[in-house]
Amino acid sequence: MTRTSSGEEPQCAGPSIRAAEEPAGGERGTQPPASRGAHAPSREGLLPARGPDGRQVGVGPSGTGPFRPDIVADRTPPSVWSRDFALFFVARALARLGDTMLPVALAAGLLQYGYGVGAVGLAMAASAASFAGLVIFGGVIADRFSTRKLMIGADLVRLVTQSVAAALFFTDHVVLWQICVIGAVNGVAGAVFQPGVASTVPRLATDVQGANGAIRIAESGAQLGGPALAGLLVAFASAGGVFVAHAATFGLSALCLLLLRLPPAAPGSRTHGATFRADLAEGWREFRSRTWLWAVIVIWCVYMIAVWGPTVPLVATEVVQQHGPRAYGLINSALGAGTVVGGLVALRLRPRRMLRAGSFALFAFACFPASVGAGLGVGAICAGAVTAGAGMSVWGVMWATSVQTQVAPDVLNRIHAYDVAGSLAMMPVGQALAGPAAAALGADRVLLIGGVMSLVVAAALLSVPAIRELVRVDGPVPRIGAGAALAAPARKDGRRAG
Numbered sequence: 001m002t003r004t005s006s007g008e009e010p011q012c013a014g015p016s017i018r019a020a021e022e023p024a025g026g027e028r029g030t031q032p033p034a035s036r037g038a039h040a041p042s043r044e045g046l047l048p049a050r051g052p053d054g055r056q057v058g059v060g061p062s063g064t065g066p067f068r069p070d071i072v073a074d075r076t077p078p079s080v081w082s083r084d085f086a087l088f089f090v091a092r093a094l095a096r097l098g099d100t101m102l103p104v105a106l107a108a109g110l111l112q113y114g115y116g117v118g119a120v121g122l123a124m125a126a127s128a129a130s131f132a133g134l135v136i137f138g139g140v141i142a143d144r145f146s147t148r149k150l151m152i153g154a155d156l157v158r159l160v161t162q163s164v165a166a167a168l169f170f171t172d173h174v175v176l177w178q179i180c181v182i183g184a185v186n187g188v189a190g191a192v193f194q195p196g197v198a199s200t201v202p203r204l205a206t207d208v209q210g211a212n213g214a215i216r217i218a219e220s221g222a223q224l225g226g227p228a229l230a231g232l233l234v235a236f237a238s239a240g241g242v243f244v245a246h247a248a249t250f251g252l253s254a255l256c257l258l259l260l261r262l263p264p265a266a267p268g269s270r271t272h273g274a275t276f277r278a279d280l281a282e283g284w285r286e287f288r289s290r291t292w293l294w295a296v297i298v299i300w301c302v303y304m305i306a307v308w309g310p311t312v313p314l315v316a317t318e319v320v321q322q323h324g325p326r327a328y329g330l331i332n333s334a335l336g337a338g339t340v341v342g343g344l345v346a347l348r349l350r351p352r353r354m355l356r357a358g359s360f361a362l363f364a365f366a367c368f369p370a371s372v373g374a375g376l377g378v379g380a381i382c383a384g385a386v387t388a389g390a391g392m393s394v395w396g397v398m399w400a401t402s403v404q405t406q407v408a409p410d411v412l413n414r415i416h417a418y419d420v421a422g423s424l425a426m427m428p429v430g431q432a433l434a435g436p437a438a439a440a441l442g443a444d445r446v447l448l449i450g451g452v453m454s455l456v457v458a459a460a461l462l463s464v465p466a467i468r469e470l471v472r473v474d475g476p477v478p479r480i481g482a483g484a485a486l487a488a489p490a491r492k493d494g495r496r497a498g
Contacts, residue, residue, distance in 0.1 A: 090256050092219055096226070104325060105233075105234065105246070107317055107320050107325075117314065124313055128431060130186075132428065138193075142417075147413070153192070155251070157189040159251045161182050170240040201215070202409070212346070212397045214347070220336050225336070226332070231330070283418060287415055291466035296355070296399070303454070305426045307453050307457065309434065310447070314446060335386070335389040337386055342393025354472050360458070361390070365454045368384050370451030373451060374444070374448065403419060
């Protein structure tokens with residue numbers, strides 16, 4: 001499993017609008033959607049401009065939604081549910097189903113062939129390393145080309161690679177370096193796919209937080225059944241059967257995305273003429289200008305090394321060795337049940353300071369590694385997993401919504417890519433160090449340390465004023481350009497506000 005700071009896989013900590021170019025079965029029309037949200041866009045530290053009639057500039061005649069002066073609108077996305085959002089919803093659920101089955105297959109399959117904890121960690125790290133190293137470039141590509149086409153292509157690549165992995169396990173030709181190469185290719189495909197995930201949500205739904213909550217519940221429901229299904233496949237078939245199922249989820253996800261029709265984007269939101277390097281630099285400037293954003297990522301690097309990185313392979317191997325693959329599937333399903341609960345809570349919870357609420361919820365994750373490290377029974381570990389999943393899910397929704405509603409759409413893919421890359425940069429380090437750390441200290445002690453560090457990370461998030469005081473924005477952020485000049489005037493130091 002791979003998690004970003006949104007808690008998205010990982011859900012760790014952690015999703016542009018482009019010109020329409022696909023008239024059928026793709027991005028529709030030539031006009032952008034109407035602005036989304038119930039309030040005019042605002043930035044921290046800015047007062048909304050008002051016209052002669054006293055109404056806020058940017059608020060439409062009805063007073064019920066913001067007006068984007070740089071965009072002519074012809075379609076308002078549904079609040080949450082529509083045919084297209086349902087397709088995206090199913091695609092994400094299917095992809096998550098396969099992803100939650102993979103750790104069970106890797107742990108059980110590699111252990112069956114005589115490999116140990118270190119090998120499982122390296123296999124997981126291979127995918128995470130290539131993903132984290134290339135996702136920034138994937139964000140730039142996504143801001144220049146059709147995200148839908150990129151996501152479909154990435155799904156098809158992973159359909160092929162997981163089919164190859166299944167063949168290796170079925171024919172008993174499993175070699176660690178081959179599994180690592182397959183993982184690395186999957187990581188590259190994921191780096192192309194992931195930036196478009198987050199930027200698609202605000203294009204399909206007005207209620208961004210509600211959409212994120214719904215997707216979180218779908219992914220959590222998949223996590224609830226995925227590990228248990230993988231455990232059954234391993235027990236009654238083989239690890240190869242899990243890889244076949246994983247490949248099938250990518251094929252079905254690609255089909256859903258093929259049928260998806262994205263609403264059109266703001267004119268000029270896709271980069272034309274600018275160099276790849278210039279786009280990369282602009283994304284970096286936008287990223288580092290937001291203290292709350294880069295501070296979360298810095299703190300999350302510690303989380304990846306000390307908590308999530310070692311937790312995934314160590315929990316997998318410890319539980320499989322002590323309780324069997326079925327127990328590991330059950331525990332992961334409990335984690336999924338917790339994330340369903342957290343997603344439902346996030347649908348109802350509308351805090352003014354979203355990251356503060358999410359940080360408090362994140363304290364709960366300590367229960368998961370600590371329960372395994374303490375040597376508790378399967379029932380107690382499941383209870384810890386439910387608690388941890390709920391906390392992580394609430395954090396993930398709050399974080400993803402904050403990024404999507406605080407960042408201008410024409411740089412959102414790049415900002416999200418920096419978010420994901422920063423969130424995951426240290427995860428391969430944590431996974432690769434899991435084996436040596438367990439050999440030196442004992443796996444149980446490493447997991448207990450991970451539980452303590454999870455509490456430290458949540459406290460660190462709350463200690464940063466820019467994080468805990470960030471005020472929610474319910475309306476969209478205008479793109480950088482003509483409209484952004486109204487919503488985000490330059491500060492005295494010459495940097496864009498926000």
